[in-house]
Amino acid sequence: MPALTSLQELIEALRALPGVGPRSAQRIAYHLLQHDRSAATRLGEALLHASGEVRHCARCNTFTEVEVCETCQDPERDPSLLCVVETPADQLMVEQTLTFRGLYFVLMGRLSPLDGIGPKEIHFEQLIRRISDGVVKEVILATNFTNEGEATAHYLAQMLKARGLKASRLARGVPVGGELEYVDAGTIARAVLDRHTL
Amino acid sequence: MPALTSLQELIEALRALPGVGPRSAQRIAYHLLQHDRSAATRLGEALLHASGEVRHCARCNTFTEVEVCETCQDPERDPSLLCVVETPADQLMVEQTLTFRGLYFVLMGRLSPLDGIGPKEIHFEQLIRRISDGVVKEVILATNFTNEGEATAHYLAQMLKARGLKASRLARGVPVGGELEYVDAGTIARAVLDRHTL
Numbered sequence A, B: 001m002p003a004l005t006s007l008q009e010l011i012e013a014l015r016a017l018p019g020v021g022p023r024s025a026q027r028i029a030y031h032l033l034q035h036d037r038s039a040a041t042r043l044g045e046a047l048l049h050a051s052g053e054v055r056h057c058a059r060c061n062t063f064t065e066v067e068v069c070e071t072c073q074d075p076e077r078d079p080s081l082l083c084v085v086e087t088p089a090d091q092l093m094v095e096q097t098l099t100f101r102g103l104y105f106v107l108m109g110r111l112s113p114l115d116g117i118g119p120k121e122i123h124f125e126q127l128i129r130r131i132s133d134g135v136v137k138e139v140i141l142a143t144n145f146t147n148e149g150e151a152t153a154h155y156l157a158q159m160l161k162a163r164g165l166k167a168s169r170l171a172r173g174v175p176v177g178g179e180l181e182y183v184d185a186g187t188i189a190r191a192v193l194d195r196h197t198l
Helices: A006-014 A022-035 A037-053 A088-095 A124-131 A147-162 A185-193 B006-014 B022-035 B037-053 B088-095 B124-131 B147-162 B185-193
Strands: A078-085 A102-106 A138-141 A166-169 B078-085 B102-106 B138-141 B166-169
Touching (some): A006 B037, A022 A037, A022 B088, A037 B006, A037 B037, A088 A102, B006 B022, B022 B037, B078 B088, B124 B147
Parallel strands (some): A078 A102
């Protein structure tokens, strides 16, 4: 067996991309080399640069290239509101709604005892220090609505209440544009329970 | 507007991947940085290495890292059979069928006068030199069954016949596993015309 050629190595490495199997990896590699070699070089450099430069904000754990991220340093934001999310990608999703002007705390995971992920792994101590600054008044729990995300929210809510802080959770309900016929019963049930008066 | 962060640069660069829009690029970037930074580094290096090392075989134009590719140098192959394909990816597809033991010639394109791609761009002169070696007896035209691929095959077939060489074309017909009900009429018509006696 000869050593891998650089083309074979590229195909192997492309499989690290989410959702890319052997066949797609091959297609991507050939596409880049055939049509757009300068883009391939640029992507290679961007990957190395980002892997080396991007680290976690000392205050909220999100991705940043400096000690404390831009959001945490923004004086326009309301420091009494703290939104707790599982990942930097989740933070970005909340941010893109343009409706939240408070600060964030990124757990970098969710409680999952079966996978050995306990309070320590989700930066629980750091979160307690963060909310004990006397400025945070309400913590919005925006973990996912999966079993693990819900368990994490429940656990954090208990802890927050014990410290006299207000904990809230994102509303569940029918998605915007959703038709009741195609929405699952559990979601409709929650939408009925969480209904608001007009 | 501040300069792009390395994360934003990575998201931009990822859009060079085929089929990746702004949203997928974002998801891929966050996935790599959250879950698999060593794979990101490895992919970055593989891209730079392949972009720098991979060039075209002097004989058949396919991707290689040496002057003449492995396939062209393989003494086990039948040099009297030459398969003409549009791209290295097409060559790989034919190769993976394990049914063809001749050699290849990669056009690196197909005739497309509207896009300014004429005989020169598809290495026509080089193909003529290649088939004039006195060894090639049959040229299998395996360009795509698109309008442009068909036109290219037609053009090459004329040229080959004028030089007394045998030109053949891949068969068209019902795909393996195909059900007539779901196959288009044009394909069935070709399958009837190209039927073989049992």
